[in-house]
Amino acid sequence: MAEQASPQKKKTIADLLDVMAALRQPGTGCPWDLEQNFASIAPYTIEEAYEVADAIARGDRANLKEELGDLLLQVVYHSRLAEEERAFDFADVVDGITTKMIRRHPHVFGDEAVRTAGAAKGFWERIKAEEKAAKEAATELGDRTEPEVPSILEDVPVGMPALTRAVKLQDKAAKVGFDWPSLAPVLDKMKEELAEMEAAIAGVGASGSDTKAATAAVEEEFGDLLFVVANVARHLAIDPEAALRRANEKFRRRFRFIEARLAERGRTPTQSSLAEMDAIWNEAKAGEKT
DSSP states (O other), X not given: OXXXXXXXXXXXXXXXXXXXXXXXXXXXXXXXXXXXXXXXXXXXXXXXXXXXXXXXXXXXXXXXXXXXXXXXXXXXXXXXXHHHTTSOOHHHHHHHHHHHHHHTOHHHHSOHHHHHHOOOTTHHHHHHHHHHHHHHHHSOOTTOSSOOOOOTTTTSOTTSOHHHHHHHHHHHHHTTTOSOSSHHHHHXXXXXXXXXXXXXXXXXXXXXXXXXXXXXXXXXXXXXXXXXXXXXXHHTTOOHHHHHHHHHHHHHHHHHHHHHHHHHTTOOGGGSOHHHHHHHHHHHHHHHHO
């Protein structure tokens, strides 16, 4: 009887760290990897996070496993770059996040009295505030004799997707009372911003207007409109990025339907009229509803 081959031993985090170290080894490593730095890798990190979210949205577990691996590689990559600078290494990253999770969940990891009390309202914000205060206390003030007045908005990352960051900024401000009391005034504000954008657009072609300044005004008003739309989403507890991703996918699906229908007729979109494509779009829309 033939012997069955033993299952291949799975690779570990240690193996992945060794692979990254080899890729970054001067003289024998990968030329491309050796050229990279934090700034050049950062866009890939953001891209991989989006691809994880996409796999989740599609319910594709096999792809999710692969994308999570790609995202993990980004953490390993940045950790290796930091290790080469003697700033920190992967073990420090693991230690830091593990310590933080334990600290932020006293109702799970605390003593018996704390666990019995459970998660008190506002405990998460209180713990984060204590962490922030500790960081500020440990920061060197340099030549300043007085620390700058801290802002509650400081810890909202600039690199976040703009719609998500808008919601985060609004949510932070809302926690200290700077918020509309209900959805109705937010919707009124959205209508107001739309009217202001329409007025700015009308000003672009106005006689004697500064075209560059008028165009800049349109862009500013468009930004204001998007910001208040994000606020509408926040009041409705909707993730605007997720909603827009679904809208994008809906558009892609319906336009693909248009392409398929036209192909059945021996034509492409460029060989068709807007009226015909719009009619097929409505057919796709009706089909989805039924």
